[in-house]
Amino acid sequence: MIDIQHLSKTFGTHEVLRDIDFSVNQGEVVTIIGSSGSGKSTLLRCINLLEKPSSGQIIYKGENILEDGHNVYEYRTKLGMVFQQFNLFNNHDVLSNCTVGQIKVLKRSVDEAEKIAIKYLNVVGMDNYINAKPSQLSGGQKQRVAIARALSMEPDVMLFDEPTSALDPEMVGEVLKVMKDLAKSGLTMLVVTHEMGFAKEVSDRVVFMDQGVIAEEGAPEEIFNNPVHDRTREFLKRII
Numbered sequence: 001m002i003d004i005q006h007l008s009k010t011f012g013t014h015e016v017l018r019d020i021d022f023s024v025n026q027g028e029v030v031t032i033i034g035s036s037g038s039g040k041s042t043l044l045r046c047i048n049l050l051e052k053p054s055s056g057q058i059i060y061k062g063e064n065i066l067e068d069g070h071n072v073y074e075y076r077t078k079l080g081m082v083f084q085q086f087n088l089f090n091n092h093d094v095l096s097n098c099t100v101g102q103i104k105v106l107k108r109s110v111d112e113a114e115k116i117a118i119k120y121l122n123v124v125g126m127d128n129y130i131n132a133k134p135s136q137l138s139g140g141q142k143q144r145v146a147i148a149r150a151l152s153m154e155p156d157v158m159l160f161d162e163p164t165s166a167l168d169p170e171m172v173g174e175v176l177k178v179m180k181d182l183a184k185s186g187l188t189m190l191v192v193t194h195e196m197g198f199a200k201e202v203s204d205r206v207v208f209m210d211q212g213v214i215a216e217e218g219a220p221e222e223i224f225n226n227p228v229h230d231r232t233r234e235f236l237k238r239i240i
């Protein structure tokens, strides 16, 4: 579905991503693990073009989206993003958070947008909170609304950047549960996480990033039970 070739990203003189080759297939759940600063967020941000890659190619369904004249805007609507800090619109209620993008970007009618939003708020167990403001919600509830908001755009791929890292420990489980159910439903997902239990249980493939490169990738059993590289082993020893 998405095929990244020779992707590099430089900030000033700092090469944060170096010659990354990486792909996600339809229906696949890929987790990205690695130390802080290894480039995980930058990779996600390059994939959805929140950052412009310095070089390389992003092939989406066979089309090179970085080529001149390509409709980057439309491509971005195909990717849903969930951030560590939720990024909800605090002055909008829950329902409106989940409809505004549909109405403004996808040009759906208010009625249709609300119907779709409620469907996905139901999926994340937040359909009883449609009139609540984000300030009235717990962190876990906010993140579930953020997931529903992204799903309401009906993207082809969902990108998650440490979706549970800002949560109090007792709220991590409810968000992971929603993500596990989504994974089982066949959604294509790319998840940056420090939740190794989730990575082990849910992912089809685990990617270990280290200093701007993909140091190792493979099935969860391979990465967790039998890592090839010393740096993967050291990282796992530190985190588990």
Ligand code: ADP
Pocket: 011, 014, 016, 034, 035, 036, 037, 038, 039, 040, 041, 042, 043
């Ligand atoms: P991770 O998500 O794995 O913790 P990041 O992708 O956030 O890593 O960051 C990788 C490196 O890129 C870090 O050294 C970070 O300081 C640097 N970096 C990230 N974003 C920017 C930016 N906008 N400007 C300059 N440096 C950045």
Ligand code: MG
Pocket: 040, 041, 042, 161, 162
């Ligand atoms: Mg990050």
